[in-house]
Amino acid sequence: MKLEKLVGDRFKERPADCVIDSHALMLRGGYMKYVANGIFSSYLPLRRITRKIEQIIREEMDRIDGQEVLFPVVLPASLWQESGRYESVGSELMRLSDRNGTPLVLGMTHEEAAVQLVREYAQSYNKYPFMIYQIQTKFRDEARPRGGLIRVREFTMKDAYSFHTSQADLEAYYDRCFHAYERIFARSGVPEVVSVASDSGMMGGSLSHEFMLLTPVGEDSIAICRDCGYRANMEAAAAIVSNLRDEISQPLELVHTPGIHTIEDICAFLESPKEKSCKAVVYQQNGDNRYVVLFIRGDLDVNETKLTNFLGCEIRPVVIDAECGLHVGYIGPYDLNGDFTILFDQSLKGANNLSCGGNREEYHYTGLDMERDFSGAQYHDFAKIGENGICPACGKPSITIARGIEVGNIFQLGDKYTRSMQMLYLDQNGETHPPVMGCYGIGVGRLAASVCEAHHDAYGPIWPISIAPWQVHLCAVRADDPLVKAYADQLYEQLQIRGIEVIYDDRDVSAGVMFSDADLLGVPVRAIVSPRNLKQNCCEIVTRDKTICETAPAGEAAGQIAALVEKLLDSYGGK
């Protein structure tokens, strides 16, 4: 099509509220427009990109025997009540009611809808395994949408659900899907996407992986082992600490510590390292406002997602008031009275000679011995893994923390949904069981933005040809020159006849404007027709990533461009 007719504005200025480059470039290039917080409309270039991504996903899902279905965006609340998520999921689930007052929700994920679709069908073992998927709009009422398409409220997602009669069968299919995901990201132009072990969060279930594009602007943190290649997101990475126990335990002693509130202060005062202190971190549960007091070694931080998952409900940090019985700056596990949930991080297990709050103003204890003073205590992993932490896989202190954008995830769900929603099948012995499920998601828009984030320069995105809005950007520089116009028109037609997707710029604008627009559209192959080139009877062919810059004799340009497009398409394993 002609660029002149392309709806959408392109502009130079980086919008002030854009923190990441892909967000800025996709606004500057006329890819999308802000409609409301976390809600965007797409213009043609982005729609063409997302349709190509959708098609790649579809082909790879079909290849692993997926069946495309379509679930509703608007679901009856009763379905989510069956699974228990209507209550357990927080305000990111949009709840609404219809004209008759029937409660509804906007689908943010479709496990319930998937079970509803197949539970009458799949009542016998011989129907298994199967996988169904959809590519559909979802809505999640995020508290803080950000980063353009990286974290939005409305998004298009491919979500797939597989059903199995055994964990082994699920695992085998999970593995097939894992490889399908690798192919999807490679074909979409981001083979650098890596898988990381992840925490299952609100989805329930056991094993899961996230697929991450590593980038400093990512909002997720990932623990990576420099030695063995272990990768996990921060929630899934066990924080391993070697708990040093002194040979001799000092007695518990109350010490007057006026004006001392922080771990730093008390350690300086006592001239002991932070590892020898027991830190209190206090939260409040969102539902019932109950206080949660978590004790952890003074040198470590709490991973709140680990805590949330342990509690099974959302939490918030609290401002402690006088009435609750907690003394800010002086909270310790010994002699702590009140109706609190008290938890211990495993970093405290077996530790002794610790300092901790005295549970009264201006006093601390020293000589706390967890074994002696809390013999029955339970310990769990609530700590954040840190830079140079111990790798849970190889045991070496080689963990480094990277940041990434999650572009996909796969979960082994077990029977969480089938059991709660009473989906059962009859096995070969005539016994009934709930099947086990897997689920597999990819955010289409987020993947598009991630590709842009991974492949751009200061002037615009550098789209891989497999998902580029067009394959060739034809520039007629000085289209007011009749020779230029005639040759470019002819080349445009020849390329179209060859089935190549061309965006054709024959506007009467300067080469500068033309090229900066082309940079913003990021089309991989650019063909330049100009009076200078024509004088030499040739056409210039350059790639957006500047790796190829060649000229073709005017009469052979169409063929040479077509061959280049073909070569580039092949390099992405395309069709």
Add this chain to the structure above:
Amino acid sequence: MKLEKLVGDRFKERPADCVIDSHALMLRGGYMKYVANGIFSSYLPLRRITRKIEQIIREEMDRIDGQEVLFPVVLPASLWQESGRYESVGSELMRLSDRNGTPLVLGMTHEEAAVQLVREYAQSYNKYPFMIYQIQTKFRDEARPRGGLIRVREFTMKDAYSFHTSQADLEAYYDRCFHAYERIFARSGVPEVVSVASDSGMMGGSLSHEFMLLTPVGEDSIAICRDCGYRANMEAAAAIVSNLRDEISQPLELVHTPGIHTIEDICAFLESPKEKSCKAVVYQQNGDNRYVVLFIRGDLDVNETKLTNFLGCEIRPVVIDAECGLHVGYIGPYDLNGDFTILFDQSLKGANNLSCGGNREEYHYTGLDMERDFSGAQYHDFAKIGENGICPACGKPSITIARGIEVGNIFQLGDKYTRSMQMLYLDQNGETHPPVMGCYGIGVGRLAASVCEAHHDAYGPIWPISIAPWQVHLCAVRADDPLVKAYADQLYEQLQIRGIEVIYDDRDVSAGVMFSDADLLGVPVRAIVSPRNLKQNCCEIVTRDKTICETAPAGEAAGQIAALVEKLLDSYGGK
């Protein structure tokens, strides 16, 4: 793919709540599943059908220079407040709020979103004309969903919006779109869809057309002229009445009419025809509950949509109570006191010697003369056009009333939205104007259901090959026979190599079960491999519509089937 693996149940019994055949067949054939009132999930066969329809629509929209975009499903209420529709549209518009209390709506149509997307872009005349479209999920909280996919609450729709600098340009584009619609319906296998002039309803604007599949089970009524071919929906068809005025007007006279309440009663009592009576029909406005008293000739009925459009708000029939000042059965225009909206249908214009209610219990007037007694009255068209009514185009009494399903519509919107939302462009003289718009819709699921309604038999749908879920249904009858299985497997592979979409049934079931399943899937070409056929070294090829029934030598079956598929595809104007 193998039929054995196809998720979804097929069954014989017609579900009790299905009024129309397409609804019953699409449930019986495993095309879709009920989720909630007017909300369905689609299984693979329906998803394949809708994707093919979407692709046909996309190609035809692109052919008339459309640019595919994507608007949000969830829109800020503020956009609909700008256009005024947040207030004017009734409870079919789903209103909701997010976690911060911001009011939102679910998009049921996207004029506002379209204007929002382009109003900064299209500020100069030289950007015009352009058309943008999307294929996206919509939600409309229908009071009475029915007929399966015919009237649902959640649906996939193609909606297109064109922008122009003149009415003439809009009209020229409207005409192009009209022809694109004809191609879409022809390519989808329902060339019998007709266009009818329609009323613009809540969309605003002037000229509009609906595209109707005529069928006795349709929920829309259409006035068609047997003589000149005029077609309009009931709301758009002017009811033309010849108002007969007697030469001599009788004086107005109050008559005691005890126990007489209906038009039939009073006409019998007075021995005068219904045409000589003035009937009162009373409604209440939904917003402010104001009474609307509409007078119409006794032999005619009110078209409530015409009345709604005139009033600009929704109405309901009322049960009249004593306090409102209206006397049931005795309401007439003369001497009617009270705070009512009083309207006259044009059938009363100039009429005389009418009977009407006396506005007191048990009394009627005779000798009412509209000219004499209501000299300043305004008359409007509120009447339903009826069988053998006068054609507004040719004037002959040749109107017949048909029923149809609306599968698409096109509207000339004028500047209703651009003006209210302050979209302006600068013309060549430096003056600003709001552009004029057209909008163009097609319901994808409803079109699929309409094709099924138009093309089915007692055993299942007969899908046109252009939108059929698969092109060939391969039946291996007695797949337990190794020869049958081996030959069918090979044919399956050969057909797939030729790029043909095959559903392969190699289940160990009877031919009866196999064929009834095939009938329900409605795939246009069926290839049957059986021991009997193989004995004659051939394969049977039949079409679902029974027009073709041939045999192919076993070695040539793949080629012959491919040629038939090609021929059938061509007959629908292929890609």
